[in-house]
Amino acid sequence: MKPPPPEWAHHKAVWIGFPSHPELWEDDLEPARAEVVAFARAVHADGKGEKILLVAADDEAALAARTMAKDFADIVVEPFGDIWLRDTAPIVMADGSVRMFLFNGWGGKYDLPGDDSIGERLAIGRRKRVVSCDWVLEGGAIDGDGAGTVVTTEQCLLNPNRNPTLSRNEIEVRLRDDLGFERIVWLGDGLHNDHTDGHVDNLARFVGPGRVAIPVGADNDPNWQVYQRAAAAARAAGLEVVPVPSPGRVMRGEEIVPASYMNFYIGNAAVVVPIYGAADDDAAVLAFQAIFPDRHVVGLHADHILTGGGSFHCISQQIPG
Numbered sequence: 001m002k003p004p005p006p007e008w009a010h011h012k013a014v015w016i017g018f019p020s021h022p023e024l025w026e027d028d029l030e031p032a033r034a035e036v037v038a039f040a041r042a043v044h045a046d047g048k049g050e051k052i053l054l055v056a057a058d059d060e061a062a063l064a065a066r067t068m069a070k071d072f073a074d075i076v077v078e079p080f081g082d083i084w085l086r087d088t089a090p091i092v093m094a095d096g097s098v099r100m101f102l103f104n105g106w107g108g109k110y111d112l113p114g115d116d117s118i119g120e121r122l123a124i125g126r127r128k129r130v131v132s133c134d135w136v137l138e139g140g141a142i143d144g145d146g147a148g149t150v151v152t153t154e155q156c157l158l159n160p161n162r163n164p165t166l167s168r169n170e171i172e173v174r175l176r177d178d179l180g181f182e183r184i185v186w187l188g189d190g191l192h193n194d195h196t197d198g199h200v201d202n203l204a205r206f207v208g209p210g211r212v213a214i215p216v217g218a219d220n221d222p223n224w225q226v227y228q229r230a231a232a233a234a235r236a237a238g239l240e241v242v243p244v245p246s247p248g249r250v251m252r253g254e255e256i257v258p259a260s261y262m263n264f265y266i267g268n269a270a271v272v273v274p275i276y277g278a279a280d281d282d283a284a285v286l287a288f289q290a291i292f293p294d295r296h297v298v299g300l301h302a303d304h305i306l307t308g309g310g311s312f313h314c315i316s317q318q319i320p321g
Contacts, residue, residue, distance in 0.1 A: 001180035002094035005320040006146030006206060007266040008292075012321040013051035014267070015076070015122060016040050017083025018065045020057035024082060024308070031304035036083070037068045039312050042298045044072045045269035050318070055085060055122070057114070078121050081112020084310055086201065087138035088115050089317035090123045090130070091179070096321065097129040099178055101137040106196050107161030126319065133178045135171075136162040140199040140314055142175070145206040148182035150175060151234070155189040155198030162197075185237040187230040191258040192222040195309040202260040204230050207291050211240045215262065218248035218280065222256050244287045247278035252307065263302075263311035264288060267318075271295050274302035274311040 016039070019025050019032045040052045052073035056062040062077045069075070080088065087106070090098035100119050105111040123130050141157055144150040156162070157171055166174070175181045190198020203226070204214045214231045217224025223246065231241045250259035261284040264273040271292045275281040285299040302311040 003144050003146065003148060003150070003180035003182075004091055004093055006144060006209075007318060008208075009146060009320050011050040011268055011318045013053050013319045014043060015053045015055050015085050015089050015317045015319070016043075017080070017085045017315040018054045018056045018061055019083055019308075020061035020080070021082070028304040028307045032308065033064060033068060035300065035302055035305050036315065037065075038300050039265070039272055039302075039315075040069060040073055042270050042272045042300060043265065043267040045267070045296065048269040049267045055080070055118075076122070076125065078118055078125070079114040080118040081115035082110070082308065083315045084140075084308075085118070085317045086140045086310075086314045087196075088118050089139070090119045090128065091139055091317075092128070092319050093180070094320070097131055098123045099131050099133055101133045102135060103138070104136050104162070106138065107159060109195065131178075133174070135166065135174055138196065138199065139317060140196060140201040140310075142179075143200050143205050144179075144181060145209045145211075147209040148180075149185060149206075149210065149239070150179070150181040150183070151185045151187055151204050151206070151212060152200050153187050153190050153198040153203065156196065156200070159197050183237075185234060185239065187233050189226055189229070191226060191260060193256050194258040201313050202258055202262050203227070204234065205262050205264070207242055210238070211242055213242045213244050213262065213291065215246035215260070216243045217246050220249040221246050222249055242291060244291075245280035245284045247276050247280060247284070250276050250278060257306055258309075259306060260311070261288075263313040265312045265316050266292070267295070269295060271297045272312050273297060273299045274306075275299040276301070276303055276306070
């Protein structure tokens, strides 16, 4: 079995979650919608990118999505709890089939109606063959290089709130059997205050076969040791570590939020990097432009999306092909 194609492989389309529930987003609803549409527009890249599928949970949200996106996106109406489709949408394999895993609200923290079934409904809507896997796994918890290697964190995959009866070895076996990965590289913990219990897509991302980008912490960065340990683990596993900037300490009120440039999305024509008004925003965009010279790298604000706990990668799931 071949593993899922890497994110830089060609995409037919991409699902993007559209903020739909005012009670979840409160004052951030409209600004978050604007940030999502700006992200989708950048990925579309005036028709040079993949097809955009904005997923709205109800008719009101669908009307808002159509009004804001106009003619560059298709609107898919399917009930869901929240927009984090990286974790709830299916993982599309190299043969076009999809893998669906159990979803338990990120360890039982956020149990919202529809999140446990949105993935299968989206797959059926695309006429995909669904293969169900009977263990808990979120898409943002893993990142593969398309050549058989996957990175993840012990903090998430070994967390007893996910699969308490499975050992580390058993989880490795399932990653091999269900997703075709040949080598699993464990990177320790994820970011401080990450509601997902340390998803790797905020910490380390493959940017080529055997090449993984990991931030270097700024002076005030609450995650500088996390990044150092992850980089050491990656190098020990024989991976090439590509250093990139970190936004450092980003606050919302009195709380440190898990802001990360690593939550970028690699589209057919563009790489979209979340920025936060931090000192290294421009440096991060330049760093990713050097990594992806064949794509246009765009930095877009994701402050309001982040109030929900994630960013551009978290709200998207590509459909390769």
